Amino acid sequence: MTAKLHAAVIGGGAAGMATALELARQGARVTVIEADALGSGSSGRSVGVVGTQMTDPFQLLMRRYGQARFREWEGQGFRFNHIGYLRLARSAAQMRALERSQQMQEEAGFRARVLTPDEMVRLIPHLSAEGLAGGIFGPDDGFLDPYELCTFLGARLRELGGEIRQFCKVTGLARRSGGYRLETAKGAVDCDVVVNAAGAWAPKVAAMFGQQLHIFPERHEAMAILLDQPLDYTMPMVMDLIDGEGTGLNFRHEKPDELISEIHKVSTGAPSDPDDYNDQCMDESREYLAELLLERLPDLPGARLGRGWAGLYPITADRRPFAGPVDPAEPGLITAGGGGGYGIQLAPVIGIAAADWALHGAVVSAPGLEALRPSPDRNRPVGQEERP
Ligand SMILES: NCCCC(=O)O
Known part of the structure; x- marks a missing residue:
């Protein structure tokens, strides 16, 4: 032996x-x-999102393998919240990329559908579709802890x-x-x-x-958005970023009366020391996030920013x-x-x-x-x- x-x-x-x-x-x-x-x-410190709304075939290939494991673990009792994932597009060129993504996802066995601005607003009644050409929605995506x-x-x-x-x-x-x-x-x-x-x-x-x-350890911040009362629909993960274009703003439901939001825009400003960095949110970040949220979710009733935190994205070239x-x-x-x-x-x-x-x-x-x-x-x- x-x-x-x-x-x-x-x-x-x-x-x-x-x-x-x-x-x-x-x-x-x-x-x-x-x-x-x-x-x-x-x-x-991650917001724990798992999705397949990608335009790059290699990113999708990686998720084919990854999703198989997540489904297996879910079958063993692991909690996965299938709230869906909506990626926003701002131009006709981006919509074409999302149409290709829908096709690639179908071939990979994932459900995804390209949506018009009206369809997105039907899905998310508080969403402002100002400046948007449409989006792609995957109902099986979601988040985990x-x-x-x-x-x-x-x-x-x-x-x-x-x-x-x-x-x-x-x-x-x-x-x-x-x-x-x-x-x-x-x-x-x-x-x-x-x-x-x-x-x-x-x-x-x-x-x-x-x-x-x-x-490269790059510092990123996330914040909770507190609501006066629960929304009467589930806020899927919403992401304003395609192939590096967009603000990177994203938000999703966390609890019935709470969303979580962050900005996923990699810029490699300065590296952070993992043993010594500010793990809280800065005031200017709260202001910037609030500005972006007001543009995209202008009438969210009683919304206000709650606790925030920062973590590090370990980035490669x-x-x-x-x-x-x-x-x-x-x-x-x-x-x-x-x-x-x-x-x-x-x-x-x-x-x-x-x-x-x-x-x-x-x-x-x-x-x-x-x-x-x-x-x-x-x-x-x-x-x-x-x-x-
Ligand atoms: N940084 C969280 C966003 C991840 C994603 O959109 O898949």
Whole structure:
């Protein structure tokens, strides 16, 4: 009998936990090492949206794999709120892109429908369609609680014999014959492969291994919108952004009398230090968000901004996640992360590809995902480009 491969996953956010579960499902022995609590980094600060209203075929391919996992987890009792997702378009060219998206989604087995401005207002009576050419709506999309996702994956991992060490920082490492020794605050962990799923901290972890990893931590804020009374319809996720064009404003129902809103516009202003950044909302952001909301939802009764918070989008140069080895000469050191503002919905895909690399040295179970390897042309400094 051969001993099980032992994988250490550094980081207990969505990408780390999804990778850990994929590894365990494929028979590996898994130890997750999390410096804080599960979901305490960017994952727990995400608005938790999962959708397929994308115009880029590769983005849709990733979601085909990801949605299959979400449906499977939902079948095992995980809570997923199917409130729908509406992406807004402002021009005829964008409407053509959405029509192509509808067709690609149909081929992928997803339900989606291009809507006229009147149809959007019927769906969302408080929406102002001023300046809009239409949109695309997917009724099966929705949101989940990212913290719940991390703990759910943790429970599944434990069922498969995996171990989770929380509040356990990696303090050092050594390469040893055929593997690694990780020094942690709670003792050493000897393993065959290491998955760096440390989110915004992943470049720091990579540096401990002498590797340079270009994941740019960009600060983003989200806020609650409190309502005097519940709306008599469900506010789906509404997103004003197509291929980098639009304000990035998005909002969705959270509770009957509460929406959540943020601006998903990647601009790579200045990187934030994950150990030292302002995790609250700034006054000027509240003003800007209120301005955008008043334009798009001008008559929402009694609406006012409530609590706010900030988190970090871990962004890569081409805005696609990393899953695979940075250095082909060191195949036992796998990166899993860089989901940008899409980290929750891309976590299952990152997990599938990263686990394949760790166990098979290649992507074997999900054709197309080999493109996620952080190859030198992808693992490069993040510039000022603006993409979705
Ligand atoms: N940053 C949250 C938005 C994600 C999405 O639209 O899919």
